[in-house]
Amino acid sequence: MAKVSEIYGSMVFNEHTMQERLPSATYKQLMKTIKQGEPLNLEVANVVAHAMKEWAIEKGATHFTHWFQPLSGITSEKHDSFIEPMSDGRAIMSFSGKELIQGEPDASSFPSGGLRATFEARGYTAWDPTSYAFIKDEVLCIPTAFCSYTGEALDKKTPLLRSMKAIEVEANRVLGLFGEEPQRIVTTVGSEQEYFLISEKDFEQRMDLIMTGRTLFGHAPCKGQELEEHYFGAIRPTVNEFMKELDDELWALGVSAKTKHNEVAPAQHELAPIFTNANRAIDENLLTMEKMKLLASHYGLVCLQHEKPFEGINGSGKHNNWSISAGKKNLLDPGESPMENLRFLVFLTGVIQAVDEYQELLRMTVASAGNDHRLGANEAPPAIVSIFLGDELGAIVDALISDTEYESADRVSMDLGVDVLPSFLIDNTDRNRTSPFAFTGNKFEFRMPGSSVNLSDCNMVLNTAMAKSLKEFADEMDGKTGATFEHAAIAYIKKTLRDHQRIIFNGNGYSDEWPIEAEKRGLANNRTTADALPCFVAPKSIALFEEFGVLSETEVRSRYEVKLEKYNKLINIEAKTMMSMVRRTILPAINDFAGDIASNMISIREVAPEADLHNQKNRLQKLLDGTNEINVHLATLDAAHKKAKTIEDQQERANVSAYEVIPAMEKLRAVVDEMEVEVGSERWPYPTYNDILFYC
Ligand code: ADP
Ligand code: MG
Secondary structure (H helix, E strand, O other): OHHHHHOOOEEEEEEEHHHHHHHHHHHHHHHHHHHHOOOOOHHHHHHHHHHHHHHHHHHHOOOOEEEEOOOOOOOEEEEEEEEEOOOOOOEEOOHHHHHEEEEOOOOHOOOOOOOOOOOHHHHEEEOOOOEEEEEEEOOEEEEEEEEOOOOOOOOOOOHHHHHHHHHHHHHHHHHHOOOOOOOOOEEEEEEEEEEEEEHHHHHHOOOOHHOOOOOOOOOOOOOOOOOOOOOOOOOOOOHHHHHHHHHHHHHOOOOEEEEEEEEOOOHHHHHHOOEEHHHHHHHHHHHHHHHHHHHHHOOOEEEEOOHHHHHHOOOOOEEEEEEEEOOEEOOOOOOHHHHHHHHHHHHHHHEEEEEEEEEEHHHHHHOOOHHHHOOOOOOOOOOOOOOEEHHHHHHHHHHHHOOOOOEEOOEEOOOOOHHHHOOOOOOOOOOOOOOOOOEEOEEEOOOOOOOOOOOOHHHHHHHHHHHHHHHHHHHHHOOOOOOHHHHHHHHHHHHHHHHHHEOOOOOOOOOOOOHHHHHHHHOOOOOOOHHHHHHHHHHHHHHHHHHOOOOOOOHHHHHHHHHHHHHHHHHHHHHHHOOOOOHHHHHHHHHHHHHHHHHHHHHHHHOOOOOHHHHHHHHHHHHHHHHHHHHHHHHHHHHHHHHHHHHHOOHHHHHHHHHHHHHHHHHHHHHHHHOOOOOOOOOOOOOOOHHHOOOO
16 A cells, blocks of 8 residues: 555645646746735646646546535536547547636526526636645546626635635734734634444435435434443444545545544544645535545445434534634744734634624524534534633633733732733643633634534634724724834723623533523524524624625625525425325334234234233323324424425524424424334334444
């Protein structure tokens, strides 16, 4: 087997390959585009395209595709071969700069939230040179943005890139106050991807998993996660083989898969890469998810990326570790000197202000039918956004807020005048796992995103909200220098922290007291997707996006529509699947089992007329009662589902989905799950949690 260092990045047209393959003038020009965002002319693009094609063909590629992220969140691709027929019957392989820069997929079938009427279906994809092209399954994939001909973004990437630009501009203004030259500033992301692996043969027998990605029924297994043996436990041999192949494939694609381990729930695992710039990190995460699904099939496994495939055991999240870097500097790193600390405090305060001001918007970005089962359950952070700072930093912030002296853990009291700002050590060990937004040493970890989400939305909001905090600071400090600046900055920090103090919460986010306390503090608690989405189109949100050129009002509204529609469609599919499973499989199975008992009773009576059959009778009665109850709840669900379907307005429909359809589904499920443990295992039509989660 080839060495890892040889495999790593071998399928990526990365900087190293560019330098090797491009004439030096072209390379320099392209670097200016990549690093400084300079426009690229067609001449340069032609040279790059040619080199890319030659490289790709050597690696066995026959096709190319513009790889993009429509509003569905998953990636899309349409493959075109390099082939160009000649008049003499032969063919050459060609790929032009124009084909590299721009593509024209038939866009009519992608969600657009009304932005692009079907008759005006044209949209175009535009090369994003800041994320490397790569080869996947003999196809040269070119990461692209996807827009309509009128210029509106139809994808997840475009607004993310716009938000990264916004934060770069404002962060540079702030750094300028600290005497720094303008520089390339990017937000960094490291995403921890959780997933389940189950056996294909169990998957294939469950219509709910096939149709909805989660189990709509299933009694809790005899053993759950209470023994806490799975987390970091020895990995099943087949799973281990899968993980090895996954690593190899990802490394070849330049994805720095770093950590892999078993998660808390049985059959649950996690993969974390090393962080990189947000744009690339999200592309990498999408590739990772795709590869996971594909490679699982090599081992007779299915990779479930739903947020809550199984009730009663942990669901899957995707922690979004986020920071801002300027060159080699991490701006959320406290640093050693007083001035570095002041800069850190400015950025920290900016984050606290951003997350408090736009808490609902942040919550909105992770709202989905799947994640609703996770947020607030005892495994994931609640639907309330709050920030955890840890003991040391928490104490410093407290001291700033109350204008008192900071006393470090070892009781050395320090004056918070700027000259002697403590060069504090961040306690990295005290991590509050219940917090949705936690400071972890030199970055924040946003823990609300669900496993299937495209992280572009939450990073777009984080970046834009942060750009606003930084802008306000820079505006206020305009023209101030030296000691005047330092004193003004400290005063600003203190005031801003005081104004946004309510968002800081170091306690247990899972406790029953927290929602009550949070309400007192005026923090939002949008429990369902239906409650969370309207904030997207609130005037305050639209104003934010427009101020920084991240999304226009039209774009915001279309995205809101797409999210609503997706939610409504998913709930519709779930309700239909559930009713079909009950009517066509579960009720007949219970009936058959009841029939078995009744015939057995007759047979026993024949040979033993005096036999005591009261146990059989009780069991039979239980089954009949259960069947009745199921029918009652089925009727309620049917009515709620029909009602939802007739509602034109998507928000109203979502409200009915959340507050009528889903509760009816939960009630129906509860009775069916009770029946599951009453019916003989041969008669139960579906693999149970015991079967699915504890395979070998
Ligand atoms: P844990 O499971 O304790 O949360 P992991 O090591 O699994 O920690 O994941 C931490 C993630 O944070 C990794 O993907 C890591 O690369 C990422 N990370 C570290 N530093 C930064 C940073 N400055 N910006 C963004 N992500 C970061
Ligand atoms: Mg984590």
